[in-house]
Amino acid sequence: xxxxxxxxxxxxxxxxxxxxxxxxxxxxxxxxxxxxxxxxxxxxxxxxxxxxxxxxxxxxxxxxxxxxxxxxxxxxxxxxxxxxxxxxxxxxxxxxxxxxxxxxxxxxxxxxxxxxxxxxxxxxxxxxxxxxxxxxxxxxxxxxxxxxxxxxxxxxxxxxxxxxxxxxxxxxxxxxxxxxxxxxxxxxxxxxxxxxxxxxxxxxxxxxxxxxxxxxxxxxxxxxxxxxxxxxxxxxxxxxxxxxxxxxxxxxxxxxxxxxxxxxxxxxxxxxxxxxxxxxxxxxxxxxxxxxxxxxxxxxxxxxxxxxxxxxxxxxxxxxxxxxxxxxxxxxxxxxxxxxxxxxxxxxxxxxxxxxxxxxxxxxxxxxxxxxxxxxxxxxxxxxxxxxxxxxxxxxxxxxxxxxxxxxxxxxxxxxxxxxxxxxxxxxxxxxxxxxxxxxxxxxxxxxxxxx
Numbered sequence: 001x002x003x004x005x006x007x008x009x010x011x012x013x014x015x016x017x018x019x020x021x022x023x024x025x026x027x028x029x030x031x032x033x034x035x036x037x038x039x040x041x042x043x044x045x046x047x048x049x050x051x052x053x054x055x056x057x058x059x060x061x062x063x064x065x066x067x068x069x070x071x072x073x074x075x076x077x078x079x080x081x082x083x084x085x086x087x088x089x090x091x092x093x094x095x096x097x098x099x100x101x102x103x104x105x106x107x108x109x110x111x112x113x114x115x116x117x118x119x120x121x122x123x124x125x126x127x128x129x130x131x132x133x134x135x136x137x138x139x140x141x142x143x144x145x146x147x148x149x150x151x152x153x154x155x156x157x158x159x160x161x162x163x164x165x166x167x168x169x170x171x172x173x174x175x176x177x178x179x180x181x182x183x184x185x186x187x188x189x190x191x192x193x194x195x196x197x198x199x200x201x202x203x204x205x206x207x208x209x210x211x212x213x214x215x216x217x218x219x220x221x222x223x224x225x226x227x228x229x230x231x232x233x234x235x236x237x238x239x240x241x242x243x244x245x246x247x248x249x250x251x252x253x254x255x256x257x258x259x260x261x262x263x264x265x266x267x268x269x270x271x272x273x274x275x276x277x278x279x280x281x282x283x284x285x286x287x288x289x290x291x292x293x294x295x296x297x298x299x300x301x302x303x304x305x306x307x308x309x310x311x312x313x314x315x316x317x318x319x320x321x322x323x324x325x326x327x328x329x330x331x332x333x334x335x336x337x338x339x340x341x342x343x344x345x346x347x348x349x350x351x352x353x354x355x356x357x358x359x360x361x362x363x364x365x366x367x368x369x370x371x372x373x374x375x376x377x378x379x380x381x382x383x384x385x386x387x388x389x390x391x392x393x394x395x396x397x398x399x400x401x402x403x404x405x406x407x408x409x410x411x412x413x414x415x416x417x418x419x420x421x422x423x424x425x426x427x428x429x430x431x432x433x434x435x436x437x438x439x440x441x442x443x444x445x446x447x448x449x450x451x452x
Contacts, residue, residue, distance in 0.1 A: 016249035018229055021207040025144060026151035029170055032200040034226045036166045037156050040377045041224075048285045051316065053165050060165045067169060068142075075119050075136050082131040084114040090445065091116045091189045095199055097124035097313060099192040101338060102218035102261050105434045106190065106441065113190075118173075118198050124313055124335055133180050141172035166197065173201030181209040188445060192218040195225050203229065212448045214441060216260070220355035220382045220421065223247055228254070232444045234437050237423040239383070255440050258424030258433030262362050265340045266431045269364040269415055272347050275406040278305050279332070279346035279365075281356045283312035286372035292322055294372065297396040298350075299326060302403055308332050310342055312354075348406055350399065353381040357390050361418040362425070366406050368392070370399050389417040 022028040035041055046055060054060050090113045092103040100115065100123055107113045117123055119135040148167055152160035160167065189206050193199045194215055206213045215230040221240050227248030235241055236259045244250055278298075282291055299307060310332035311319065323329070332342045339359055343349065349360040349367045360367040367390040369380065385392040393399035419425045424433055 016251040018207065018231065018251045021204045025148055026155065028174060028204060029148055029152060029167065030155060031204065031226070032170050032174070032197050033152075033163075033166055034200070035195045035224060036163050036197075037159050038224050042159055042162065043375055043377045045285055045287060045373050045375055047287060051284050053163055057161075057164075064165050064168050067165075071120050072135075072139050072142075075134070076139070078119065080119065080132050080134055084131050086114055086116065086131060086184045086186065088112075088184075089114045089186055091186045093117070093189055093191050093199065093202060094123060094126075094130060095121055095193050095196050097126055097335075098218055099123075100126045100130070102192040102216060103190060105260060106216075106438065109434075109438050110442075112187065121198070133177070135172075135176055137176050137179065138172035141175050142168075144171050170197040170201065173198050174205055177202045177205035178209055181205055181211050186211060188212040188214060188448060190214045190216060190441070191230065192216050194228070194230075200226065212445075214444065216437060216441075218261070220358055222381060227251070231448070232441070234440060235423075236433075237419075237421045239387075239421045253444070255436075256423035257436045257440065258422050258429065259358075259362070260433040260437050262340065262359065262422070263431050263434050265344070265363060266425075268344060269362075270344075270347060270410075271364070271412070272410060273412075274408060275347040275366060275403060275410050276305060277308065277346050278302075278348045278350060278403060279308050279310060279342060279360075281310045281312070281349060281351040281354055282315065282372070283354060284315050284317070285375075285378070286352055288317060288322075290372040292325070294370070294396050294399070295322070295326060295329060298400060298403070299328060301400040302407070305403065305407060306330060308342075308346065310334055347410060348403060350403075353378050355382065357382070357384045358418055358421050361389055362415055362422060364412070364415045366391075366410050366414060368399060368402055370394075387420060389421070 022031050049055065054063060090110060092106055092113055092115045094100045094103060094115060094117050107115055115130045116133060117130045119132045123130050145168055148171060149160065149164055152167060189202065189211055191199060191203065191213065203213060213230045214232040215234065217235045217240055221243050223243045223246040225247050228244040229251045231252045233252060233254045234257045235254060237256055241254060241256065308330040311334060313334040339356055343360050343363050343365050346365055349356060349365050350370050351357060352371045352373060357367045357369065369385040369390045369392045380386055384390045391402055393402055416426060424430045429436060
């Protein structure tokens with residue numbers, strides 16, 4: 001059953017009150033950019049950071065100018081024609097295709113729910129399926145940038161200089177979203193991301209305008225995230241709640257509901273006796289040389305296995321040379337094939353720091369944690385290996401050895417290892433997370449309407 005805080009007598013805590021929105025520009029931007037100023041973010045691999053924030057300050061400046069010209073000025077001339085009425089509705093705010101997948105079931109179940117994103121936000125294959133919030137007026141607030149930059153230099157030091165581009169991008173979201181909330185007066189806003197700059201801005205705007213907020217977790221979380229601060233938070237399992245307690249005071253009501261996006265697939269667990277198909281998931285944090293070397297090693301050592309590489313949908317690197325170098329390697333397009341469809345075609349998964357490990361384990365796919373990066377701050381970032389949910393290999397030879405063992409016999413009860421991360425696993429509510437989420441969300445919306 002879903003559980004509401006307090007969880008158990010021995011771990012019970014009184015939920016903290018929701019904090020007031022920060023009253024100054026600097027404190028507000030520190031909240032919005034909290035994750036960007038953490039040590040772990042600053043220590044990301046150079047290649048990963050270069051893709052989102054170039055190390056060269058001139059290149060950062062060029063990207064900022066490009067953002068201002070193409071995105072901000074472009075927004076002014078880009079017409080917005082929403083296919084849904086936004087006034088008085090329950091907004092499902094998304095910043096990625098994964099967010100869309102996590103919240104779409106609410107849209108289908110509630111006639112008053114609408115999917116919403118920022119004006120030019122890239123939602124991948126769902127770009128045309130979401131309603132857009134105008135960001136044209138964002139241009140009016142960029143006079144704040146010098147003040148914000150100097151203020152954050154005082155509080156964040158050299159990281160404000162290193163990430164001045166993020167400061168620039170974040171300017172104006174809060175003010176524009178407050179205006180949108182006053183115009184449309186949504187009944188509530190439901191989030192599936194709690195740490196992006198536009199998401200944080202809308203959350204703070206909701207607090208300022210008195211709009212109720214709820215959160216539906218869409219992927220594994222980190223103890224580096226901002227403190228949980230929604231009126232209602234529907235988390236997947238005890239792991240998420242424990243990590244959010246490390247982030248700071250847990251505000252609002254919390255319930256553990258399992259993983260709604262996995263409901264349709266939990267009855268289709270992998271029952272193969274031996275591994276024959278191996279998926280490898282990678283993202284921009286995995287250095288290309290190490291990734292290529294590992295693939296070359298595995299395909300050479302295990303020619304009887306079929307390997308499929310699945311780059312993250314945001315990974316824009318050129319994989320053409322790798323395709324030519326390893327013609328036997330198969331590919332999964334994450335922009336077209338969702339993660340569960342991909343995993344249904346695999347018997348084992350190899351990946352570093354990604355919540356795909358959890359999704360694989362839920363489907364009884366043998367998952368192996370293997371790091372392509374050497375960044376010590378991200379070692380076992382989600383704790384999957386430490387808690388024994390997945391096996392760990394530290395060298396390509398160890399990885400090949402584990403796969404060779406699984407090629408002889410794969411355990412049949414791997415999915416039970418995921419119970420700490422998915423509260424409904426192995427209970428009568430397994431596969432009913434969407435129903436549990438909807439019931440709690442509907443009850444909360446009724447309560448908020450009655451008290452309005």
